[in-house]
Amino acid sequence: xxxxxxxxxxxxxxxxxxxxxxxxxxxxxxxxxxxxxxxxxxxxxxxxxxxxxxxxxxxxxxxxxxxxxxxxxxxxxxxxxxxxxxxxxxxxxxxxxxxxxxxxxxxxxxxxxxxxxxxxxxxxxxxxxxxxxxxxxxxxxxxxxxxxxxxxxxxxxxxxxxxxxxxxxxxxxxxxxxxxxxxxxxxxxxxxxxxxxxxxxxxxxxxxxxxxxxxxxxxxxxxxxxxxxxxxxxxxxxxxxxxxxxxxxxxxxxxxxxxxxxxxxxxxxxxx
Amino acid sequence: xxxxxxxxxxxxxxxxxxxxxxxxxxxxxxxxxxxxxxxxxxxxxxxxxxxxxxxxxxxxxxxxxxxxxxxxxxxxxxxxxxxxxxxxxxxxxxx
Numbered sequence: 568x569x570x571x572x573x574x575x576x577x578x579x580x581x582x583x584x585x586x587x588x589x590x591x592x593x594x595x596x597x598x599x600x601x602x603x604x605x606x607x608x609x610x611x612x613x614x615x616x617x618x619x620x621x622x623x624x625x626x627x628x629x630x631x632x633x634x635x636x637x638x639x640x641x642x643x644x645x646x647x648x649x650x651x652x653x654x655x656x657x658x659x660x661x662x663x664x665x666x667x668x669x670x671x672x673x674x675x676x677x678x679x680x681x682x683x684x685x686x687x688x689x690x691x692x693x694x695x696x697x698x699x700x701x702x703x704x705x706x707x708x709x710x711x712x713x714x715x716x717x718x719x720x721x722x723x724x725x726x727x728x729x730x731x732x733x734x735x736x737x738x739x740x741x742x743x744x745x746x747x748x749x750x751x752x753x754x755x756x757x758x759x760x761x762x763x764x765x766x767x768x769x770x771x772x773x774x775x776x777x778x779x780x781x782x783x784x785x786x787x788x789x790x791x792x793x794x795x796x797x798x799x800x801x802x803x804x805x806x807x808x809x810x811x812x813x814x815x816x817x818x819x820x821x822x823x824x825x826x827x828x829x830x831x832x833x834x835x836x837x838x839x
Numbered sequence: 840x841x842x843x844x845x846x847x848x849x850x851x852x853x854x855x856x857x858x859x860x861x862x863x864x865x866x867x868x869x870x871x872x873x874x875x876x877x878x879x880x881x882x883x884x885x886x887x888x889x890x891x892x893x894x895x896x897x898x899x900x901x902x903x904x905x906x907x908x909x910x911x912x913x914x915x916x917x918x919x920x921x922x923x924x925x926x927x928x929x930x931x932x933x934x
Contacts (some may be wrong), residue, residue: 632918632919633921636918636921637918640917640918659895683915685921685922686921686922686923688923689921689923689924691867691924692869692870692871693870694870695866695870696870696871696874720930737867737923737924738923739864739922739924740864740866741866741925778870779869789915
């Protein structure tokens with residue numbers, strides 16, 4: 568499949584607010600990215616006409632009840648059958664920030680055995696409490712399973728910003744060690760918060776900005792086709808989005824976020 | 840037939856109010872309660888601990904108390920609580 572034939576659906580509802588930048592990042596790399604409201608997909612029944620689905624960041628349905636849960640349940644009720652087929656055909660799905668919360672609440676991540684209607688993880692209130700909007704460092708700990716990072720060298724450190732109030736990744740406290748082992752063994756752990764030299768945050772604020780267990784910032788499913796992360800790669804697409812853009816000479820016109828978009832496009836091209 | 844069925848259903852159904860209280864499981868830190876406790880202490884109160892929870896008050900129709908309780912249980916599992924971090928209690932009364 569040629570790059571320009573790839574169709575990406577950036578799915579929005581009321582409260583989504585990062586759809587434009589996300590679509591722009593894909594369009595910059597030459598693929599067709601369309602922003603669609605969930606009701607448009609329901610009306611036309613055409614989710615399966617897309618090669619990839621993206622849940623962008625924002626505050627879907629006002630973050631009521633729990634971030635992402637209403638979007639997840641609504642999607643399951645309205646498009647559950649098409650979603651199942653989309654997933655069964657291993658078409659890639661990306662969730663950024665609120666999108667990651669949606670994937671977790673839908674039960675698509677971590678998805679150890681099968682899609683779990685009662686998710687085995689949660690993204691909850693930051694600790695320390697409060698909305699955090701800052702640049703963080705991420706270490707790619709994936710060994711090659713994740714279709715969104717498998718062209719990025721293992722242990723490479725990326726600089727990408729976060730903007731969230733509920734990003735603390737947790738497992739049930741009684742099973743956290745066991746589930747972390749599963750996550751690592753299945754190569755589902757992708758990004759961890761670290762300092763600029765790659766040393767893990769070990770839970771310490773502000774390197775780990777939200778208190779996430781094991782400094783987890785992004786995970787994928789067992790097949791590597793579904794990926795969620797709290798940081799916003801679409802906000803690290805260009806050099807001029809970086810905080811030091813006036814004080815540094817930039818030889819690369821792009822930021823680290825581009826690597827993720829580029830990575831999945833290469834894989835979709837080879838997949839079809 | 841459809842009209843007849845819904846008539847039977849509404850004839851048999853009664854009104855209930857379910858109060859579902861969702862709170863954090865012990866073992867996970869709760870920054871909201873910690874921050875609140877800290878501030879109450881600063882204001883001079885002898886506070887040892889604060890717990891926070893969210894209460895949903897839901898008016899619903901069901902044919903019996905048992906059915907109303909089962910419905911409230913299902914709502915909690917499907918939407919209102921995440922078993923990873925939450926526990927919940929349900930109290931249903933006839934209106």
